[in-house]
Amino acid sequence: MRTASAGPEIERLMALLAKLPGLGPRSARRAALHLLGKRDSLMRPLAEALGDAADKIGACSECGNLDVTNPCAVCASPGRQPAALCVVETVGDLWALERAGAFKGRYHVLGGVLSALDGVRPDDLNIAKLIERAARDEIVEIVLALNATVDGQTTAHYLADKLAPTGVSVTSLARGVPVGGELDYLDDGTLAAAFRSRAAV
């Protein structure tokens, strides 16, 4: 990404911007020029927000969520149902479920899924803490909200085995036709799963 006439400061800025997901070398260049054109309204505030967030935000020692407090706002909230835990891969998944407003219990962020290909083993994930939390008296149900990928499902089976001795009820998200989905565009696996899990109207 040679720019010839730009100094090392701007080269470095572009190289770092290009590491963000969704930005390549070309869009990083556009972003850098955009930022330099909005120094006081965007560039300096962004620098400050990045430093601020890096300093203040940490992982919740209870569930692994990111927040400025520890335990996080979800774990600390007295309004949450204490009987259910929802296991997710990433904080992004936790946010997605919170936006959907579908779950009123607390979460547990694994930090990834088991993957032979990527060399992710049980010890690399936040699993020991999950077993510990699952063994507490108040927990009745654990919902495995992992991605419907091969690795996600392998991890779900592994967790179900590990959680069996605790006696809690382990469930997972339903498979089926997404809202607004058209049958003709759905893959065979989804259609077959939706058929198997058909329910009375």
Add this chain to the structure above:
Amino acid sequence: MRTASAGPEIERLMALLAKLPGLGPRSARRAALHLLGKRDSLMRPLAEALGDAADKIGACSECGNLDVTNPCAVCASPGRQPAALCVVETVGDLWALERAGAFKGRYHVLGGVLSALDGVRPDDLNIAKLIERAARDEIVEIVLALNATVDGQTTAHYLADKLAPTGVSVTSLARGVPVGGELDYLDDGTLAAAFRSRAAV
């Protein structure tokens, strides 16, 4: 972009990231999570690079290019041909021409193009300085490297009129089939222009 469980620090970071060209609310969220996962290798260095660039990089008072020095490295370089000026809309265009290595003279960044729709008038652009530079003894040719858009071409005609009294030769980039271009996929205007400007093999 409600995230419910994220604090104001992360909301602010996502809102600022979403203002970058190429990033929307969803990719800004992904970028924020990616950054929080790479605090020391990416997040803090990016904060520092942004602040650093905002402080050090400024517009060249001669040509309008962005650089840490004033005049910029291109204007200050003794290796540049003093007889030619290349007029571009933006610093991004200047960088594109430098990457192509097609021009060995110096540049002049207009900072935009005339636009009735966007209310951009001659006084809003870096035109007075261009006329002043064009009048200098050493300047023989001015290449108008403006975008082949309606506004770009309107601006080129306006500049050609303004530069006529100085007596310098005013040229513009050739129109034609791009390298690697297939005729069947080219628009009519480009094909017609390429035909009109056909040259002996």
